[in-house]
Amino acid sequence: xxxxxxxxxxxxxxxxxxxxxxxxxxxxxxxxxxxxxxxxxxxxxxxxxxxxxxxxxxxxxxxxxxxxxxxxxxxxxxxxxxxxxxxxxxxxxxxxxxxxxxxxxxxxxxxxxxxxxxxxxxxxxxxxxxxxxxxxxxxxxxxxxxxxxxxxxxxxxxxxxxxxxxxxxxxxxxxxxxxxxxxxxxxxxxxxxxxxxxxxxxxxxxxxxxxxxxxxxxxxxxxxxxxxxxxxxxxxxxxxxxxxxxxxxxxxxxxxxxxxxxxxxxxxxxxxxxxxxxxxxxxxxxxxxxxxxxxxxxxxxxxxxxxxxxxxxxxxxxxxxxxxxxxxxxxxxxxxxxxxxxxxxxxxxxxxxxxxxxxxxxxxxxxxxxxxxxxxxxxxxxxxxxx
Numbered sequence: 001x002x003x004x005x006x007x008x009x010x011x012x013x014x015x016x017x018x019x020x021x022x023x024x025x026x027x028x029x030x031x032x033x034x035x036x037x038x039x040x041x042x043x044x045x046x047x048x049x050x051x052x053x054x055x056x057x058x059x060x061x062x063x064x065x066x067x068x069x070x071x072x073x074x075x076x077x078x079x080x081x082x083x084x085x086x087x088x089x090x091x092x093x094x095x096x097x098x099x100x101x102x103x104x105x106x107x108x109x110x111x112x113x114x115x116x117x118x119x120x121x122x123x124x125x126x127x128x129x130x131x132x133x134x135x136x137x138x139x140x141x142x143x144x145x146x147x148x149x150x151x152x153x154x155x156x157x158x159x160x161x162x163x164x165x166x167x168x169x170x171x172x173x174x175x176x177x178x179x180x181x182x183x184x185x186x187x188x189x190x191x192x193x194x195x196x197x198x199x200x201x202x203x204x205x206x207x208x209x210x211x212x213x214x215x216x217x218x219x220x221x222x223x224x225x226x227x228x229x230x231x232x233x234x235x236x237x238x239x240x241x242x243x244x245x246x247x248x249x250x251x252x253x254x255x256x257x258x259x260x261x262x263x264x265x266x267x268x269x270x271x272x273x274x275x276x277x278x279x280x281x282x283x284x285x286x287x288x289x290x291x292x293x294x295x296x297x298x299x300x301x302x303x304x305x306x307x308x309x310x311x312x313x314x315x316x317x318x319x320x321x322x323x324x325x326x327x328x329x330x331x332x333x334x335x336x337x338x339x340x341x342x343x344x345x346x347x348x349x350x351x352x353x354x355x356x357x358x359x360x361x362x363x364x365x366x367x368x369x370x371x372x373x374x375x376x377x378x379x380x381x382x383x384x385x386x387x
Contacts, residue, residue, distance in 0.1 A: 020053040021229060027090065029054040029212055030075065030180060035084035037070055044070040046236040047083065052180075057206050057213045059223040062233035063259070068216045071233075072182050075214070076105045088179065099128070104178040108185040110169035112157040119144070119153040122172045129176070143171035146205065163194050174209070183215040187222065199225050220260050224248065232256050248307075253387050257305045264311070264352045266304040270296050270384070278384055279323075280304055284348035289323040291379040296386050303385045310381040311354035313342055313367060317374045325376040328352065330369055342367065344375060 020026040028051035037045040045067045052058045060068040073079040075086060077098035086093045093101060104125075112121050119140050126136045144150050147167040157165055166186060173181055186202075187195045203226060206213045217223050223230045224244040231241045232255075240252040251257035254265055268282035273294045280288040280302055288304050296302060312318070317325055331351075332343035335358075342354045352375055367373060 018055065020055070021051065026053060028052055028087075029056075029089060030214075031085075031087040032071070032075075033085045033087065035071075035074060035081045035086060037067075037074060037079060038082050043236050045074070045081075048236070048238055049084075050231060050238060050241070052212065052214060054179075054212055055210055057203070057226055057228045058215070059227035059230040060214065060216045060233060061218070061220065061223040061230050061260070063218055065235075066233040067236040068218075068233050069184055070236075072105070072184055072214065072216050075180070076103055076182050077101050078105075102179040103182055104173040104176055104180075105182040105184065106169050106173040106186050108188055110165050110189075112165060112168060112172075114157050117154050117156055118149065118160070118168050121157070121168055122175050125172065125176050139175055143175050146174070146209075147171045162189055162191075163198060166190065166198065170205075174211070178211065180212040180214055183213060185216055185218070195222075202226065224260070232259060250383065251305065251385070254303055254305070254385055257385065262308050262353060264306040264308065265385075266306065266350070266352075268302060268304060270294055270298055270300045270302050272298060277379060280384065283350065284346070286326055286348075287323045288382070289379045290382050290384050292383055294384045294386065300386065304382050305385050306377060306382040308341070308353040308355045310377055311352065312376045313344070313354040313356065313373055314376075315367065315371065315373060318376045324379065324382075325374055326352070327372065327374055330367060330371045330373055333367075333369060342373075344373060346375075 030052040032048055032050040034047045034049055035045055036043070036047045048071070060071060062068050070079060074081055077093065077096060088102065113124065116124065122140045122143050123136050126139060140153070144153060147170055149164065149167055149171070152160070152164065157168070160168065170186070187198055190198060199222060215226060227244060229241060229243055230247060231238045232247060233239065234255055240247060240256050242250070247256065247260050251260065257263045257265065266282050266288065268280040268288060270278060271281045272279045273296070275293055276291060278290050278292060278294045280290065282288050282304070290304060294302065326346050328344040328346040330342055331345045334341040338358055340356050340358055342356070344352050344354065346352060354375055
């Protein structure tokens with residue numbers, strides 16, 4: 001059977017009606033300028049440049065070992081760059097220790113003090129700064145209300161659930177009112193349902209505070225749900241930056257298309273391209289029409305990227321489909337409740353995936369294992385990738 005993962009549903013735009021990254025006159029809150037970091041012979045971050053703007057919920061997304069946590073630790077001051085500069089509001093952070101930076105980091109382990117109560121955990125950073133006690137008490141009360149933990153002030157961490165400990169760690173990180181809150185896989189220890197609930201609470205909290213949040217995650221769905229923009233990383237490099245919808249609908253490469261969500265990649269040769277569409281000669285002699293110009297010469301090797309939810313599946317060849325119609329055999333079917341996932345082996349041997357929405361409670365599949373089917377899609381459903 002196919003894997004029982006829920007398909008990614010990208011947000012269709014920023015949560016709020018702002019896009020400072022699109023304004024050439026806007027100054028970023030955080031700027032990485034050709035930053036590099038090596039650990040011995042290993043290059044963790046390779047001469048990377050990136051701007052993050054005030055008020056953004058920004059995600060660093062990538063697999064383990066791609067450099068995303070190192071980048072966050074460089075911003076927090078726990079690591080020092082070997083090359084380049086990191087600026088915050090235009091000021092170079094070089095030489096500034098973590099406790100003096102206007103940032104705060106929430107660690108994956110939460111790092112709560114087990115011998116301190118919830119209120120003392122939240123107050124710890126404020127006490128280190130010698131804030132007057134009445135102000136500390138007021139700030140702690142404010143933070144407890146913010147994360148909905150009123151009544152938990154005297155409890156110790158061992159009397160809290162995983163979700164409650166996460167909220168305490170979040171309140172402690174926010175208590176000093178940082179200009180940027182840095183979140184390192186903050187929901188990795190939560191179960192799936194609690195993680196989903198917490199994601200939307202985090203969105204509401206960030207929107208309410210207006211604080212810049214920078215989150216590190218390897219979970220594509222989490223990044224798509226949370227972020228105003230995201231940077232997809234690979235081997236210490238940023239391969240694409242954009243809104244979730246841009247990353248999902250317009251990936252810049254096969255790596256991005258394959259890493260963020262499910263995708264069908266059909267290899268072929270570009271036969272023609274114009275102002276509004278292109279033709280690709282696919283394997284097995286099929287002709288593929290795509291509503292997109294391609295910056296490549298005829299004959300170039302290209303890949304047509306097509307998301308499974310955009311593929312139509314039927315027992316008969318669509319009468320209107322002169323191109324973008326492929327025949328194959330169903331080799332696997334997965335039932336996900338709201339969706340059914342079909343794995344289809346094409347006549348040329350390639351494997352494609354199509355999904356169908358289950359619109360009724362009792363599903364009657366008209367398509368099953370070993371059925372001969374046709375897959376088709378409109379020209380605007382796919383994009384052409386050249387790398």
